[in-house]
Amino acid sequence: MSILDRLLRRNAGMSCQQVEAVMQQYLDNELDPAEVPKVLAHLEACKDCGLEAELYTRIQTSLRAHQEAPSADSMDRIRALAQELALNGPPEDAEPADA
Numbered sequence: 278m279s280i281l282d283r284l285l286r287r288n289a290g291m292s293c294q295q296v297e298a299v300m301q302q303y304l305d306n307e308l309d310p311a312e313v314p315k316v317l318a319h320l321e322a323c324k325d326c327g328l329e330a331e332l333y334t335r336i337q338t339s340l341r342a343h344q345e346a347p348s349a350d351s352m353d354r355i356r357a358l359a360q361e362l363a364l365n366g367p368p369e370d371a372e373p374a375d376a
């Protein structure tokens with residue numbers, strides 16, 4: 278293999294260490310767009326890094342889902358409840374809440 282070949286190979290692909298170093302930035306969409314294709318190429322070619330990226334992505338996705346979904350949902354419920362109270366008044370004859 279010629280030196281030129283080696284240089285080209287090195288430029289074409291990233292090593293596992295390089296990919297690991299930028300993985301977090303890549304997942305946060307903070308990675309230099311010029312670097313993204315190289316990372317993607319490596320993730321497709323390298324099973325280990327591909328699986329790692331997939332795992333990270335799943336964790337991030339579920340974290341985001343947990344952060345956003347319930348709060349939006351409960352805000353809607355609170356608003357609906359507040360509206361109902363405003364329209365109909367308290368349910369039954371308002372008895373003291375404490376037994």
Ligand SMILES: [Zn+2]
Pocket residue numbers: 292293296319323324325326327
């Ligand atoms: Zn790798």
